[in-house]
Amino acid sequence: MATAATKVGPKFQVTIPKTVRDAVGLKVGDLVEASVGRDGIVLRQKVRSDKPVSLARQLEESEAAVRAGRVLGPFKSASAAMKAVKARARRVDRTVRR
Numbered sequence: 001m002a003t004a005a006t007k008v009g010p011k012f013q014v015t016i017p018k019t020v021r022d023a024v025g026l027k028v029g030d031l032v033e034a035s036v037g038r039d040g041i042v043l044r045q046k047v048r049s050d051k052p053v054s055l056a057r058q059l060e061e062s063e064a065a066v067r068a069g070r071v072l073g074p075f076k077s078a079s080a081a082m083k084a085v086k087a088r089a090r091r092v093d094r095t096v097r098r
Helices: 018-024 055-067 078-097
Strands: 031-037 040-046
Touching: none
Parallel strands: none
Antiparallel strands: 031 040
């Protein structure tokens, strides 16, 4: 098991030593969970996972958006899509300013 000592910084930040990071495969941006254990502070890697949403629910939400008019298109080209998006943004901007 990889262990190493490190000190607590002025903002209570702790640098995880390279030997420990390498041993568990920790990378920049990974999440860790801090908790109190029997022997002190315990850091565990956390895996971010999205809640699974059923395909039927996604389809239902999409159809509701179409019925409510919250979609644009279909478009024959990317430039036509961009024109529609910019026009929609201008309309929304005008209503927000009022």
